[in-house]
Amino acid sequence: MESEASVIIAGNWKMYKTNIEAVDFIRKLGEKIAPTKAQVLLAVPFTAIAPAAKEAEGSLIEIGAQNMNDASEGAFTGEVAAKMLIDAGAKFVILGHSERRRYFNEDDAFINRKVKRALKEGLKVILCVGESLSEREAEKTEEILQNQLKACLDGVSENDIKHLIIAYEPVWAIGTGLNATAPVVEETHLVIRQILATLYSEEVVKKVSIIYGGSVKPANAQAYIDEPNIDGLLVGGASLDLDTFDQIVNYQHHANT
Numbered sequence: 302m303e304s305e306a307s308v309i310i311a312g313n314w315k316m317y318k319t320n321i322e323a324v325d326f327i328r329k330l331g332e333k334i335a336p337t338k339a340q341v342l343l344a345v346p347f348t349a350i351a352p353a354a355k356e357a358e359g360s361l362i363e364i365g366a367q368n369m370n371d372a373s374e375g376a377f378t379g380e381v382a383a384k385m386l387i388d389a390g391a392k393f394v395i396l397g398h399s400e401r402r403r404y405f406n407e408d409d410a411f412i413n414r415k416v417k418r419a420l421k422e423g424l425k426v427i428l429c430v431g432e433s434l435s436e437r438e439a440e441k442t443e444e445i446l447q448n449q450l451k452a453c454l455d456g457v458s459e460n461d462i463k464h465l466i467i468a469y470e471p472v473w474a475i476g477t478g479l480n481a482t483a484p485v486v487e488e489t490h491l492v493i494r495q496i497l498a499t500l501y502s503e504e505v506v507k508k509v510s511i512i513y514g515g516s517v518k519p520a521n522a523q524a525y526i527d528e529p530n531i532d533g534l535l536v537g538g539a540s541l542d543l544d545t546f547d548q549i550v551n552y553q554h555h556a557n558t
């Protein structure tokens with residue numbers, strides 16, 4: 302792993318789990334992963350952030366959000382601001398997820414404004430990028446990643462990029478069971494690092510964590526982590542079940558103890 306940070310295992314619960322379910326999961330997961338050196342992040346629904354963050358206090362789990370608005374505050378019915386997430390106990394936010402791009406028409410310019418707002422207010426950011434199946438088949442992956450990264454990181458300084466994790470999530474691998482193989486992901490992460498190197502100094506780029514998301518399961522998790530440029534995982538469906546997620550986190554337990 303090029304990055305100096307420990308391996309990141311992030312769960313994205315999407316629109317699942319009530320507060321009682323969230324708190325129960327975090328209490329049990331905290332007990333299971335006590336000796337791990339992995340960074341364990343959980344992006345929970347807005348409604349569960351406060352109770353989840355309270356339950357996670359003193360554990361190795363960091364709680365975050367799955368989205369936010371780019372404005373500091375204002376008349377935006379139904380939206381949530383970065384400072385509200387921080388107030389509730391969130392330490393990070395996922396931005397640019399393909400489900401936000403696809404179902405809520407979020408474009409790179411909007412995502413860029415959110416990235417800058419989140420970093421300004423003090424939230425770490427997991428910025429998602431990735432190509433569709435037709436784009437990969439047309440050999441446009443590099444072009445798509447370049448466009449997304451350049452646009453989403455426009456105006457993000459060398460200092461701020463340190464508080465950002467890139468999540469490579471090929472759209473065709475999300476929730477489909479069709480995970481991208483570890484060698485394909487490794488190769489793509491190298492491409493992402495090369496693109497970042499056109500925007501930031503080599504020293505900083507080496508330290509940016511690039512994680513993979515898309516149909517990660519206990520059976521395939523280790524292969525990704527073993528690659529030098531895959532610094533962690535963003536896990537959707539498999540983060541919802543305690544035993545399944547623990548198996549993914551627990552690989553790091555064995556690797557680091």
Ligand SMILES: O=C[C@H](O)COP(=O)(O)O
Pocket residue numbers: 313398470474475476477478514515516517535536537538539
């Ligand atoms: O944020 C997580 C990704 O969308 C991956 O979801 P998945 O593991 O269910 O494919």
